[in-house]
Amino acid sequence: MKGEYAKIAGFAAIALALLVLAPAVLSDFRLSLLGRFVCYAIVAVGIGLAWGRGGMLTLGQGVFFGLGAYVMAMHLKLSDAGPTGVPDFMKLYGSGVVPGWWEPFRNPVVTVLAIVLVPSLVAFGLGMAVFRRRVRGAYFAILSQALAAAFAILLIGQQATIGGTNGLNGFRSFFGFNLFDPVNKRMLFYIAAGTLLAMLLVVWQLYRSRYGELLVAVRDQEERVRFLGYDPANVKIVAYVVAAAMAGVAGALFVPIVGIISPAAVGVVPSIAFLIGVAIGGRSTLFGPALGAIAVAWAQTSLSESFPSFWIYFQGALFVLVVAFLPRGLSTVGSILTRRRESA
Amino acid sequence: MKSDYLELTDVRVTFDGFVAVDGVTMTVLQGDLRFLIGPNGAGKTTLVDAITGLVPATGSATFGRTELLNRKVHRIARLGVGRTFQTASVFEELTVLQNLDIAAGSGRGPLTMLRKRSSTPPEVEAALEVIGLTDLRDRQAGVLAHGQKQWLEIGMLLVQDSKVLLLDEPVAGMSAEERQQTGELLQRVGENCTVVVVEHDMDFMRSFATSVTVLHAGRVLSEGTVAQVQADPKVQEVYLGRAEVEA
Ligand SMILES: Nc1ncnc2c1ncn2[C@@H]1O[C@H](COP(=O)(O)OP(=O)(O)O)[C@@H](O)[C@H]1O
Numbered sequence: 234m235k236g237e238y239a240k241i242a243g244f245a246a247i248a249l250a251l252l253v254l255a256p257a258v259l260s261d262f263r264l265s266l267l268g269r270f271v272c273y274a275i276v277a278v279g280i281g282l283a284w285g286r287g288g289m290l291t292l293g294q295g296v297f298f299g300l301g302a303y304v305m306a307m308h309l310k311l312s313d314a315g316p317t318g319v320p321d322f323m324k325l326y327g328s329g330v331v332p333g334w335w336e337p338f339r340n341p342v343v344t345v346l347a348i349v350l351v352p353s354l355v356a357f358g359l360g361m362a363v364f365r366r367r368v369r370g371a372y373f374a375i376l377s378q379a380l381a382a383a384f385a386i387l388l389i390g391q392q393a394t395i396g397g398t399n400g401l402n403g404f405r406s407f408f409g410f411n412l413f414d415p416v417n418k419r420m421l422f423y424i425a426a427g428t429l430l431a432m433l434l435v436v437w438q439l440y441r442s443r444y445g446e447l448l449v450a451v452r453d454q455e456e457r458v459r460f461l462g463y464d465p466a467n468v469k470i471v472a473y474v475v476a477a478a479m480a481g482v483a484g485a486l487f488v489p490i491v492g493i494i495s496p497a498a499v500g501v502v503p504s505i506a507f508l509i510g511v512a513i514g515g516r517s518t519l520f521g522p523a524l525g526a527i528a529v530a531w532a533q534t535s536l537s538e539s540f541p542s543f544w545i546y547f548q549g550a551l552f553v554l555v556v557a558f559l560p561r562g563l564s565t566v567g568s569i570l571t572r573r574r575e576s577a
Numbered sequence: 578m579k580s581d582y583l584e585l586t587d588v589r590v591t592f593d594g595f596v597a598v599d600g601v602t603m604t605v606l607q608g609d610l611r612f613l614i615g616p617n618g619a620g621k622t623t624l625v626d627a628i629t630g631l632v633p634a635t636g637s638a639t640f641g642r643t644e645l646l647n648r649k650v651h652r653i654a655r656l657g658v659g660r661t662f663q664t665a666s667v668f669e670e671l672t673v674l675q676n677l678d679i680a681a682g683s684g685r686g687p688l689t690m691l692r693k694r695s696s697t698p699p700e701v702e703a704a705l706e707v708i709g710l711t712d713l714r715d716r717q718a719g720v721l722a723h724g725q726k727q728w729l730e731i732g733m734l735l736v737q738d739s740k741v742l743l744l745d746e747p748v749a750g751m752s753a754e755e756r757q758q759t760g761e762l763l764q765r766v767g768e769n770c771t772v773v774v775v776e777h778d779m780d781f782m783r784s785f786a787t788s789v790t791v792l793h794a795g796r797v798l799s800e801g802t803v804a805q806v807q808a809d810p811k812v813q814e815v816y817l818g819r820a821e822v823e824a
């Protein structure tokens with residue numbers, strides 16, 4: 234019960250910081266930067282679920298992030314081009330004709346559904362193939378990493394239809410709102426922050442539910458769970474699909490906030506970067522992944538502004554320190570100290 | 578009800594040419610407390626593994642006329658066949674209550690799963706009482722004493738609603754008093770179930786077995802009541818004789 238109140242207080246503090254404090258003190262530029270970090274945090278919440286609670290080392294969340302992002306970007310390009318128009322880059326590099334598989338994304342409802350459903354379905358298919366065959370541990374991590382690499386390569390090869398290395402960019406409006414208007418940019422921040430808070434509520438409910446307890450059981454002793462009459466593959470698939478859907482939503486919000494999506498933002502490197510914040514924040518805690526993701530991204534931006542070449546070493550050192558001394562992340566420092574005091 | 582018995586016919590398990598279980602045939606009736614004994618490496622654990630789907634096997638193992646062999650592990654569990662492990666394997670990070678609640682829940686629908694447990698299910702409450710862990714319900718399973726972990730495992734079988742209980746060395750490492758308690762617990766449980774206990778401890782067997790099967794080198798060497806088995810010269814030669822020498 235005490236833990237429950239602490240979580241309510243923590244949630245309220247995060248909500249206040251994001252919805253009241255940040256918009257009040259940050260410049261438009263910084264706020265939009267924070268909006269980008271909030272998108273990473275949404276991915277991180279899903280990784281916390283799949284990895285922290287479910288034990289699946291998801292090294293390829295860039296794939297789902299990218300699927301959501303590209304679906305959104307295609308819609309924005311199409312709506313910028315007008316009802317039957319052709320996106321600018323297609324006239325430049327392509328045949329000047331919109332491919333058939335782009336067409337559904339002219340529709341905003343289809344787009345919003347696809348942002349959630351496409352990553353979910355891909356994750357479901359992968360999960361069925363992988364977890365049923367009992368691929369796990371390092372094999373699963375390498376496989377998901379390879380998928381991220383393959384996905385980025387696939388995108389790079391599609392210059393004419395999906396923008397290749399350049400990706401998709403130059404969006405002018407977002408569901409009818411002008412993206413150059415600072416008021417609308419602030420609105421985008423609120424949408425991202427609200428989404429993050431909603432995702433935190435989703436995992437909170439999952440963690441306190443019976444499913445959450447079962448997921449931890451599967452993480453710690455997958456084989457034992459079978460003898461209780463459960464198929465652990467199904468338990469893992471649920472967490473994996475939810476994490477993928479979260480990454481997809483994050484990618485979709487990232488696009489209008491940052492203004493560009495390219496293969497560089499969805500491949501191996503960003504997939505690993507998603508994970509670092511989660512590890513540092515505390516992968517199996519409720520708020521650790523989101524806070525860790527924001528903190529790491531913030532530190533990266535400020536440090537690499539002043540010491541451009543220094544960040545990568547700092548990040549590496551921090552990661553090693555956390556893995557070696559605080560395997561459950563920085564947000565567990567508090568509880569470790571209390572336990573020390575109690576046992577002393 | 579008496580048709581709910583466990584029947585093994587010519588069960589055989591081979592590991593890369595090595596025959597670990599070599600054509601075992603036996604029948605265990607409901608209400609029976611069957612002890613499965615035999616020297617180390619006799620194939621006792623492997624036989625339990627075969628029945629519960631952990632290793633592939635040939636032959637037949639039926640419970641209530643349903644074939645168990647070569648089904649998926651979780652399907653066999655759902656058919657009412659439960660087991661414990663030689664080394665207690667509870668979910669250490671979860672509480673006693675959570676362990677039991679998970680064991681009780683393989684039939685729950687998605688909506689129940691996605692909600693928090695609002696009250697303790699009655700079968701879990703009853704099992705806590707039976708295994709004597711009511712006061713420790715909110716304790717993490719990882720900090721339980723060895724004996725308590727084994728009892729928790731037995732409790733998990735009870736709430737799982739298993740009709741066949743296969744217990745692999747449940748009293749190994751227990752004190753004399755804990756053994757006594759475990760034996761009484763098994764007797765109570767055994768009234769409505771088919772129980773097979775794999776065990777090394779002869780005193781424990783003498784106190785609680787209603788029937789005994791002796792396994793040696795993957796085969797059934799002898800079967801009967803405790804007295805019959807103890808009087809069997811073949812058994813004395815490979816097993817009991819040695820145990821008596823040691824004692
Ligand atoms: N997975 C395995 N692969 C190869 N041999 C095994 C395997 N499991 C058990 N065995 C062998 O099968 C025999 C029976 O083992 P086991 O069933 O564990 O014996 P018990 O439980 O009666 O002591 C032993 O000789 C053991 O080495």
Ligand SMILES: [Mg+2]
Pocket residue numbers: 621622623663
């Ligand atoms: Mg054994």
